[in-house]
Amino acid sequence: MKDEPQEDVFSDKLDLSLWVRVFRHALPYKRLLVPLAISAVAIALVDASFALVTRWAVDDVVKAGAMPDLLPHIAVYAFLSFSLAGGVWVFINSAGGLANNMSHDIREECFRRIQELEFAYFDHRPTGWLISRLTSDCDKLARIIAWGSLDLVWAVCLVIMISVILVVLHPVLGLLVLSVVPPLILVSAVFQKKLLLSSRDTRKFNSMITASFAEALQGLRTSKTLVREEENLREFQGLSSQMYGVSIQNALQSAVYIPIVLTLGSVAAGIALWRGGSGVIDGSLSLGTLVAFIFYAGQFFNPINQIAQVLVQMQGAQAAGERVLSLLATVPGISDSDDVKERLEKWDKPERPADLAPDGYEKNIRSLEFRHVDFSYTDGESVLKDFNLAVGAGETIALVGASGGGKSTIVNLAARFYEPTGGQILVNGHDLRERGLAWYQSNLGIVLQGPHLFSGSVRENIRYGRLDATDEEIEEAARGVNADEFIRLLENGYDTDVGEGGNRLSTGQKQLVSFARALLANPQIFIMDEATSSIDTETEQLIQQGLKAIFHGRISFVIAHRLSTIRTADRILVIEKGRIIESGTHVELLNAKGHYHALYTRQFQQEREASMFDAVG
Numbered sequence: 001m002k003d004e005p006q007e008d009v010f011s012d013k014l015d016l017s018l019w020v021r022v023f024r025h026a027l028p029y030k031r032l033l034v035p036l037a038i039s040a041v042a043i044a045l046v047d048a049s050f051a052l053v054t055r056w057a058v059d060d061v062v063k064a065g066a067m068p069d070l071l072p073h074i075a076v077y078a079f080l081s082f083s084l085a086g087g088v089w090v091f092i093n094s095a096g097g098l099a100n101n102m103s104h105d106i107r108e109e110c111f112r113r114i115q116e117l118e119f120a121y122f123d124h125r126p127t128g129w130l131i132s133r134l135t136s137d138c139d140k141l142a143r144i145i146a147w148g149s150l151d152l153v154w155a156v157c158l159v160i161m162i163s164v165i166l167v168v169l170h171p172v173l174g175l176l177v178l179s180v181v182p183p184l185i186l187v188s189a190v191f192q193k194k195l196l197l198s199s200r201d202t203r204k205f206n207s208m209i210t211a212s213f214a215e216a217l218q219g220l221r222t223s224k225t226l227v228r229e230e231e232n233l234r235e236f237q238g239l240s241s242q243m244y245g246v247s248i249q250n251a252l253q254s255a256v257y258i259p260i261v262l263t264l265g266s267v268a269a270g271i272a273l274w275r276g277g278s279g280v281i282d283g284s285l286s287l288g289t290l291v292a293f294i295f296y297a298g299q300f301f302n303p304i305n306q307i308a309q310v311l312v313q314m315q316g317a318q319a320a321g322e323r324v325l326s327l328l329a330t331v332p333g334i335s336d337s338d339d340v341k342e343r344l345e346k347w348d349k350p351e352r353p354a355d356l357a358p359d360g361y362e363k364n365i366r367s368l369e370f371r372h373v374d375f376s377y378t379d380g381e382s383v384l385k386d387f388n389l390a391v392g393a394g395e396t397i398a399l400v401g402a403s404g405g406g407k408s409t410i411v412n413l414a415a416r417f418y419e420p421t422g423g424q425i426l427v428n429g430h431d432l433r434e435r436g437l438a439w440y441q442s443n444l445g446i447v448l449q450g451p452h453l454f455s456g457s458v459r460e461n462i463r464y465g466r467l468d469a470t471d472e473e474i475e476e477a478a479r480g481v482n483a484d485e486f487i488r489l490l491e492n493g494y495d496t497d498v499g500e501g502g503n504r505l506s507t508g509q510k511q512l513v514s515f516a517r518a519l520l521a522n523p524q525i526f527i528m529d530e531a532t533s534s535i536d537t538e539t540e541q542l543i544q545q546g547l548k549a550i551f552h553g554r555i556s557f558v559i560a561h562r563l564s565t566i567r568t569a570d571r572i573l574v575i576e577k578g579r580i581i582e583s584g585t586h587v588e589l590l591n592a593k594g595h596y597h598a599l600y601t602r603q604f605q606q607e608r609e610a611s612m613f614d615a616v617g
């Protein structure tokens with residue numbers, strides 16, 4: 001799987017069971033499905049009737065030997081035309097409604113499922129892959145179900161009706177004209193597949209060319225400084241000539257396909273004229289019937305072409321269908337056990353005692369313990385082995401150590417984003433798996449390295465921590481973490497728009513806003529991956545004071561990069577290869593002159609020098 005939009009693999013066989021499962025999503029919309037099916041059949045019926053009216057008119061003219069009264073014929077023709085218009089209106093409305101409703105439903109279901117899935121699921125699925133599931137795959141399926149099924153019903157009905165009419169009108173001539181249908185089906189199936197594949201290639205190269213333009217423009221300076229222009233041009237020419245090749249191929253295929261089909265139509269009309277003409281001369285066939293035969297011979301192409309097109313599109317969209325259905329069928333790996341669900345049912349009521357959580361256990365988190373925890377992301381590669389750690393409320397634990405040691409893994413497990421592969425994590429002595437997942441995670445406050453802010457005002461971003469918070473509570477939280485002062489100095493104070501991803505604020509400011517958000521949520525466990533980016537001394541001090549407010553009275557885990565945070569931590573754990581190799585306070589560990597001392601002098605000396613330099617400067 002690559003993190004780029006991929007075209008589907010073309011399946012050679014139509015997987016009917018898959019399409020049955022996809023079509024189930026249309027069942028809630030019977031109010032649209034019924035008119036859709038009825039209008040498709042009615043339109044096919046009307047389409048097939050025009051030639052019969054013409055036959056009737058021609059035969060009446062011939063019989064009369066002069067211009068007869070054609071008013072009834074005109075009236076029926078007009079009635080058919082209006083019925084056709086009405087039918088088309090009904091089916092466009094129903095199909096459009098069905099397509100929109102279904103793509104909305106499938107997308108919403110996928111989105112809900114994505115929100116329920118555990119982090120491990122996303123380790124193997126790039127964001128781009130999931131975004132395609134939510135957008136293009138859902139649309140593709142909905143389009144096929146609504147418009148494709150409409151075309152299919154209409155086309156199959158029309159082909160059957162025309163065939164029946166031809167055979168009833170004149171069995172021998174009917175079968176002769178119908179003899180062009182099998183080659184017509186074969187040619188349509190072959191060429192529709194070729195056309196689908198070559199137009200996909202055209203789209204693929206087109207998007208590669210667009211991406212190449214964008215990259216060339218964005219990286220213009222770098223290319224110039226590295227004198228890469230010639231090479232870039234060569235790469236672009238390669239893409240461009242491939243695009244030219246597939247476009248020509250696509251045009252050539254159309255150029256061959258359409259004449260073949262038209263020729264087959266003409267052959268059918270020729271057969272009708274040849275055999276039907278002699279029938280007219282010897283009186284065994286009316287002129288009107290001959291005209292109807294010629295008309296039908298030309299009318300076959302359209303529905304057969306449609307059937308081939310829809311079936312080929314279904315084959316092409318099968319991979320999209322499989323992916324969407326497999327996403328919907330994925331069972332979240334981390335969820336409440338049956339026992340927890342039972343307790344939630346019993347206790348998750350407004351009248352439960354104030355000291356109980358919705359899962360019926362104690363609400364206050366007094367301790368969190370890792371007991372003989374083993375963990376690996378992928379089979380066989382152990383990240384934590386027999387990991388033990390007990391933390392009490394009010395304690396701040398700083399995790400330090402070389403990259404890849406397992407610091408993030410420890411906090412991921414504490415947050416129950418992943419579950420141990422061995423051993424237990426205990427909350428107040430109960431296995432974490434015995435606690436309600438939603439309750440537990442709603443008691444976590446997490447601030448990651450690049451704190452994420454959403455587009456919107458500063459106020460809205462802080463309120464994200466607790467949606468029912470009042471403006472006063474929001475400002476109090478901001479004051480609590482020392483963010484109030486800088487927020488008031490912004491253009492519109494708390495109502496200042498932070499821009500996409502908070503890009504109108506500096507890193508330090510974003511952190512302060514995210515601290516306010518965390519404080520407002522008032523979590524019992526606070527987890528932070530400290531940012532490594534350099535921040536001026538003043539903001540650094542603000543951040544430290546803000547952190548002090550957050551750490552107070554909670555269990556806090558900090559993957560610490562800043563000296564100031566490490567110094568104030570109650571316990572520093574040096575993590576290496578998934579084990580605690582040293583543990584103690586800053587002073588204790590420095591005095592021990594072990595790993596922490598070495599790490600400190602090597603890794604943190606620089607920062608201290610930088611901050612001293614900053615202070616002097």
Ligand SMILES: Nc1ncnc2c1ncn2[C@@H]1O[C@H](COP(=O)(O)OP(=O)(O)OP(=O)(O)O)[C@@H](O)[C@H]1O
Binds near residue numbers: 401402406407409410
């Ligand atoms: N999602 C994942 N899937 C597979 N392996 C992972 C995943 N996340 C981390 N690892 C592996 O687990 C080990 C521990 O990683 P972890 O991120 O916990 O270390 P860390 O000490 O936090 O490192 P850093 O300081 O660089 O963030 C590493 O070998 C890493 O490659």
